[in-house]
Amino acid sequence: MDQxxxxxxxxxxGTLLDSEPVHRLSFVDAARACGLALPEAFHEGLIGKSEDAIHAILGAEHGLSLSLAHWSELRFAAYLARIEEVHPFKIATDLWARAQAAGLCQAIVSNSPEGIVRANLTRLGLTPGSVMTVSRQDVSRGKPDPEPYLRALARLGLPAAAVAVIEDSAAGLAAARAAGLTVYMMPWFEGPPGDWQPFAALSQRLPG
Structure with a gap:
């Protein structure tokens, strides 16, 4: 962290927005529309996983027969129907504003499909297209593979040592660390101590 x-x-x-409860409900709503009943804790073990990975689990373990494209369309509609229930995390948006004022580049690297990323940007008060994003459609492999973060680094044209990642999931942590990045985890991350820093420590690295 010398640079x-x-x-x-x-x-x-789960990082910029409190959206995981809505994701959970959207899976339940979409599955119900397909005649499937998911266990109550279905979403808990899937936080941070990409849509295609979850679709594969639904097919293998719960009998989903829809194609990925059809399932994604159904699930996206279910998520959008609840979009007003998605709210930004103040501690995240406060730090975003501080970093913006300090002149730092900022981008979003998400395992969600592009449509959900765009909807969430609007909930953050950001215009889609005004912020660099890497969504699941931009890469061949989602988190925990490092490809999404490596793609973001390449687009920024910056070395990993000059960039920090903010995450909330084990899959995101694994992806960022494999890309050689320093990772700051949100306060609600319950993973074991490891090669990551607490979110509160990031304030000390901001310029000014």
């Missing part, structure tokens, strides 16, 4: 910090890469769901 000055020049950019922040944010995960979106």
């Amino acid at each position: 000055p910090l020049r950019a922040l890469l944010w995960d979106m769901d």
Whole structure:
């Protein structure tokens, strides 16, 4: 962490926004529309996983027969129907504003499909297209593979040592660390102590 910090890469769901409850309900709603009843704790073990990975689990373990494209369309509609229930995390948006004022580049790296990323940007008060994003459609492999973060680094044209990641899931942490990035985890992350820093420590690295 010797290089000055020049950019922040944010995960979106569960990091910038309190959207995981809505994701959970959207899976239940979409599955019900297909005649499937998911266990109550279905979503708990899938936080941070990409849509295609979850679709594969639904097919293998719960009998989903829809194609990925059809399922994604149904699930996206279910999520949008509840979009007003998605709210930003103040501690995240406060830090976003501070980093913006300090002149840092900021981008969003998400395992969610592009449509959900765009809907969430609007909930954050950001215009889609005004912020660099890497969504699941932009890469061949989602988190925990490092490809999404490596793609973001390449687009920024910055070395990993000058960039910090903010995450909330084990999959996101694994992806960022495999890309050689320093990771700050949100306060509600309950993973074991490891090669990551607490979110509160990031304030100390901001310029000014």
